Amino acid sequence: MSTHDAVSVIAAKRDGHALTDGQIDWVVDAFTTGAVADEQMSALAMAIVLRGMDRREIARWTRAMIASGDRMDFGALRRDGRSLRTVDKHSTGGVGDKITLPLAPLVASYGLAVPQLSGRGLGHTGGTLDKLESIPGWRADVTAADMMTQLENVGAIVCAAGSGLAPADKRLYALRDVTATVESIPLIASSIMSKKIAEGTGALVLDVKVGSGAFMKSIDDARELAETMVALGADAGVETVALVTAMSTPLGYTAGNAIEVEESLEVLSGGGPDDVVELTLALAAEMLAAGGIDADPATNLSNGRAMDSWRAMIAAQGGDPDAPLPRADHQEVITAERDGVVTRLDALGVGVAAWRLGAGRARQGEDVQHEAGVRWHARPGDRVHAGDPLFTLSTQTPERFASAREALADAVTVADAHDGVSDLAGTLIIDRVTVGS
Template identity: 65%
Template structure:
């Protein structure tokens, strides 16, 4: 890149609410990736964007520059149509685990490049690594072979995909700029567009356990995500879904795998099944396939694909999952009906038990987490266990219990709510 700019001038431009020119954005992303622009300067730019935003043209150019910072994948050699799914993150969100093999059973190739958890939201790779022997890192050749032979892969993204995003993602987490809508949108879509999938379905979450706390913010994020994907030639659509309460009954790593397997076996919590099928139907339609996900789930074919997918990555689908060394129940203090479960509080408690990490390099406990013994709408009596805390570190239990104070609302009745708010 021949044109050079001054990072401080660009920071001042955005801080003042003015637009960044396309060539300024190109230079900034390239210079940051190469190390010419320092972390503290990009931190200032991220904060300026947090307060001043990026308009649609700026966001499109920013995303393109992040894609161009690395390599692009493609799946043109596959006999199956490709379709991917991305969730903006939540508590108990293990949907990728049953969804990828289910959509593969419908005839698609599902290249699910996933990440690790940070803070209160769990990471798909952390969950899968609870399975003995399973490995997250695959070469491109291994991924392509597995997609053709099995139809689904859940693995880590290679270092060549949008390296600018990898640097900026870590910076956002330590500078309080994670919730910026344009930075979220460019982070997600730079990786997904670079990945090369033909179609993408987004699960954009709203509520206490989501990054977008309000429906209005979630809608705006969904609009910008869909716009970026469509402009790049990716068939992109979204579901707006509620994250006021945790998804399902399991919040952790190994216990979420167990719940995903329950769903594939024809059981599992109703909300996990509902959202899995809703997303599968959109993905199957986006891939142009004529298949019924509900039938593939009933028939057991999705379970067959799950077992093949796990085994192909070195995992033993029959191996017992890790069991926590310590457990503690949290009991109801009154009779009534569960009218609310604070997803954020449950996520924080699970993180404190060892299921999540505060820094990227921190380890996680495969067996730690929280099993919810009740869901919204269930009747309870005083003394009944509402949740079971699981950990290998007994000293973590008191702080987890503190996080759950007030997390369960017991009333006379439960409000009628919809898990799927809208389809975009």
């Protein structure tokens, strides 16, 4: 019989005590098997949000989450008689964050294996799987054997994580989302890293977002989250580096599903928005370095090899890379009310508008509209004239336009040229965090 019980563990954290290794191991295991009820784990999560966790607690909590399920092993991956090195990337989520789409095939085009286990969107942040499912025929669910085959033959896969990886995290995440306990550095760090370590990748590059459209609103919090996750990776023997990147302005010019795939194809064709290209190349450079490859990732964007990898990756999962992407039946344009310069474009407002148009979901399991989304025609620093288009809204359900317009009402600022233009926050990559940095 266990010497632990849920009420005592909750009370210990509520009163500000550090949980013991035994308490952590027991409560995570008991929650996974159903011996600890959802309402008890919700109470413990709230206590963690309010009281925090120290470095040892976070590491132990992460290990317990990993131990709740299976661990993948890519050690047997081979190509041309040699071992394939694996490297993955994870973003903490943002608006217009389509980076995984061009990034995975770009890195794979240099001979590394990229096992990108991704998720679906919830609320204002988009999900990579939702975007890719706008491609006719493409499927997110693959078997472990098919995953290995695709990594050996193509080099990249973007797919849904199996239910056996960190099942405790999957259960806890669902509770956190409905109990206002998402914004906790210990819980975010352990959630991300338990899945990524269980996934079995050899190296990991993290994109930690900061700003209005991200979970972390301050640079100090984003840096703390980055440092925590990098340390957890190092503890588990996974070479880990993090970039802290800006998410007060959305990435690129699109937020949605099909329209973000369209923009990603522009990047893979050697074009695309400057900020999407910059971040894709920065993350690719980190992934190549972690995989022991000395190369400039811009080369394979311009020569077509990254696009070749994309086409192979999509086709391997049943998708038709030549099929036209779905387009919305209804569109509405919002125009500038005055002449001036765009000094602010709020990522959160744009993300909420895209969500309200149908691009996202309010609850896990809901369908999304692949056609829905927001396209913006000006970014901070751009000059506009009265009547110029600022946003194009797209949806299959035009009754959604009013609530989307409401979300965008205060999302953009157009000011006189001298009002703040010279000190626009144009820095995309804010910091780089490694072990001991």
